[in-house]
Amino acid sequence: MNLAVIGAGYVGLVAGTCFAESGNDVICVDIDQEKIATLKSGKVPIYEPGLEELVQRNIEEQRLSFTTELAAAVRPASIVFIAVGTPQGADGRADIEQVLATARAIGEAMDGYKIVVNKSTAPVGTVEEIKRVIAAATPHRFAALSNPEFMKEGAAVEDFMKPDRVVLGGDDPEAIEQLKELYEPFVRTGNPILVMDSRSAEMSKYTANAMLATKISFINEAANLCEKMGADINEVRHAIALDRRIGPHFIFPGAGYGGSCFPKDVRAMIAMGDAELEMPLLRAVEHVNEAQKNLLVKKVKRRFGADLSNRTFAVWGLAFKPRTDDMRDAPSITVIEALLKAGARIEAYDPEAMAEAKKIFGDRIRYHRRNYDALNRADALLIVTEWNEFRRPNFQTIKQLLKQPVIFDGRNIYDAAELRKLGFAYYPIGRKNG
Ligand SMILES: NC(=O)c1ccc[n+]([C@@H]2O[C@H](COP(=O)([O-])OP(=O)(O)OC[C@H]3O[C@@H](n4cnc5c(N)ncnc54)[C@H](O)[C@@H]3O)[C@@H](O)[C@H]2O)c1
Incomplete structure (x- = not known):
């Protein structure tokens, strides 16, 4: 099939590349000229394991190309994906202006029937708005669907290639059939393609992210109580994980969740409640x-006092989670800003996010090429992201x-007894003497 993917960020680039990898002809579009120039040269502007190799292979085999010209990508495509940003607006709501602007541009570029699929995480009712915007811009027939994306940064290629499920939201049987065909190679092991109305599909994405964020806040609250009561969250976690109704996944305490999705999606879901639902x-x-x-x-200040002006701290891990360079809403930002405010010096290391971190902290902190180099004469080491290394x-x-x-240790990655022995x-x- 001929596909266009509008927005070549974490989602659009991974989706477009994986669709090309399964034999489709894909054109990825972005308004960011530098990003497109980088991609055209076979380089991937983000860190996502396994992605660059796939991008290069599919460029070489001429199934994947990049452009800033939306109309040139839309015209040959039978299916057009929208994968642009839906950042948090001033009132916590998801700002869907990029989605609607893209829909308008697709409508204006259309020269015949198109299936338009929204992959951006957008509030319930967005597909209906997309339909209104496109209909106002073109006399041609089209279908509009929701196809929320559930990939995890750091494992995005793997998740896209083998999704737990694919959700399709829409009421056009012809378009649904085409999309099922497109996704068929990704669900060969029997994982389901769920078809539902667009509102339920849109809601599924928010509900999944809100549930995951809830699990994290829940276990963090339990961890804090463990610490107060002299219990150990690690023991407690193992104990509850064996209950099949609870399970072992996503109940690791830490220094809070971050990233480009959970914080904004939880806030967007709260905002959808409006005045009616609190x-x-x-x-x-x-x-x-x-x-x-x-x-x-807080823990640092408990040990070293509120004034940290003669203190230096080594920070390992800046990205919001391992295996990504994404710094959006990363807990490391809150931690480092607070330490800087208290007068501390920061010596930082991250395997992939240093370039992104420089955009945020500039020369207010120091960056090191090796994790050990950040430690020199520092008063303490802070683990903020649990990279394997x-x-x-x-x-x-x-x-x-x-x-x-x-x-x-903001991610509980070490053995407390071993470290104390050393x-x-x-x-x-959430553990004794935390
Ligand atoms: N990052 C994730 O892990 C993830 C997972 C699932 C869903 N999502 C959702 O997917 C959407 C995209 O997220 P992302 O992380 O890929 O964002 P991103 O910021 O990495 O990418 C968005 C891209 O869209 C481009 N863009 C904006 N307006 C455009 C326009 N008019 N025409 C062409 N390109 C345009 C931007 O330049 C940018 O490159 C968001 O709604 C997000 O919530 C993200």
């Missing part, structure tokens, strides 16, 4: 998370480099 649970989820992002700093470091080296052997003051989350 959405108290999701408000609490957000409230708990905001407090959790400050927890590491931080899991089994050389603790003797850490101890030698730090001014004093102190670790604040002479570290170790502050995990």
